[in-house]
Amino acid sequence: xxxxxxxxxLGQSAIVTINNPPAxxxxxxxxxxxxRAMDALTADAAIRAVVLTGAGERYxxxxxxLALFGEGAAAHAGKVADAFALAFDxxxxxxxxxxxxxxxxxxxxxxxxALACDYIVAERGAxxxxxxxxxxxxxxxxxxxxxxxxxxxxxxxRLILGGEFVTADKALAIGLVEEVVESGLAKIVALxxxxxxxxxxxxxxxxxxxxxxxxxxxxxxxQLAAEKAAFLALIGSAEQLEGVRAFNEKREPGWAAQDDD
Numbered sequence: 001x002x003x004x005x006x007x008x009x010l011g012q013s014a015i016v017t018i019n020n021p022p023a024x025x026x027x028x029x030x031x032x033x034x035x036r037a038m039d040a041l042t043a044d045a046a047i048r049a050v051v052l053t054g055a056g057e058r059y060x061x062x063x064x065x066l067a068l069f070g071e072g073a074a075a076h077a078g079k080v081a082d083a084f085a086l087a088f089d090x091x092x093x094x095x096x097x098x099x100x101x102x103x104x105x106x107x108x109x110x111x112x113x114a115l116a117c118d119y120i121v122a123e124r125g126a127x128x129x130x131x132x133x134x135x136x137x138x139x140x141x142x143x144x145x146x147x148x149x150x151x152x153x154x155x156x157x158r159l160i161l162g163g164e165f166v167t168a169d170k171a172l173a174i175g176l177v178e179e180v181v182e183s184g185l186a187k188i189v190a191l192x193x194x195x196x197x198x199x200x201x202x203x204x205x206x207x208x209x210x211x212x213x214x215x216x217x218x219x220x221x222x223q224l225a226a227e228k229a230a231f232l233a234l235i236g237s238a239e240q241l242e243g244v245r246a247f248n249e250k251r252e253p254g255w256a257a258q259d260d261d
Contacts, residue, residue: 004030005037006055012048013194014041015187018113019055023062026109031083034113038090048202049194050094052117053101053187054110060100060126063108066135084109084141091116092142095206097197101190102126102177107165112139115146119193120177122168123186128176129165149216151175201239202255 004027006017016037018024041047054060068080091098091113100106100114102122111128114120122128130139130147138144139160148156151174158164171177181189197205207230215223234240239255246253 003033005033007037007041009047010191011195012046012198013191014044014047014050015191016041016050016052017055018052018061018110021056022059023105024054024056024059024110025062025065026084026113027065027068028080028083031087034087035083035090038087038094042090042094047096049097049099049197050091051099051101051187051190051194052091052113053190054103056104057184058104059110060102060104060106061110061113062105063110063112063132069135069137081140084112088113088116088141095202095209097194097205099190099194101186102128102168103184103186108132108139108143109141112141112143112146115143115150116141119179119190120171121179121181121186121190121193122171122177123183124168124180125183126168126171126186127165128168128171129163130160131163131165133160134163147176198255199252200255201234201243201253203234203237203239204243207234 004018004020006019008015008017016034018030020027020030038050041050064080069077098117100117100120102114102120104123104126106114106122106126106128108130111130130143132138144156144160147159151159155174159166166174166176168177168180172180179189211223211226211230214226218226242255243253
């Protein structure tokens with residue numbers, strides 16, 4: 001059986017490739033493989049960042065295999081939706097940094113997978129959209145919220161209600177992606193972004209992530225209180241002391257060594 005999710009480890013980073021040619025569509029099996037892969041990477045203290053990309057040059061992922069919904073069976077569709085939720089939650093809750101390297105079409109569940117990542121890098125020839133309404137469906141893996149959080153209500157409506165696809169350059173202009181690169185470079189640039197995480201304290205990243213994700217629903221006063229509590233919780237920790245020592249000694253911090261304390 002062909003592996004539908006391929007994991008490569010490169011130092012402190014890992015590349016997770018969606019490998020279901022020709023369009024890298026999602027099946028229940030590939031979603032389950034992604035969930036298992038992300039769980040394994042979460043448990044691997046040596047890996048600090050993950051890059052997700054698609055096999056080949058034309059598709060990041062074209063979304064769900066529509067055969068999963070062809071018979072209109074709600075019970076089966078519920079299992080598919082649960083598989084999407086489990087897989088993309090595993091990406092979303094990964095404690096390190098995740099970067100999507102969009103190397104072609106990212107549609108439906110493909111774009112939802114990219115939206116589960118911290119950053120999105122797209123190649124100039126990429127096309128992004130959530131066209132589920134064209135086949136009588138809607139996004140079911142967090143796309144309505146994740147897209148709206150990134151681009152706002154009007155553009156979310158254009159992409160979801162209007163079924164509009166956007167180019168990489170338009171995606172950059174509306175805030176859907178963080179960077180646009182030339183064809184063939186998305187994975188390289190994504191890896192360079194991922195590599196920066198090794199300079200940061202794992203504990204600090206984890207604390208900052210929780211604060212950033214909670215901030216849209218918080219008042220300023222509540223956010224300030226949460227920041228102070230998280231800040232004070234870091235004071236005196238092995239990583240915080242190592243970070244200050246490394247700065248004063250003009251060297252790279254040894255986070256891995258501190259994690260073992």
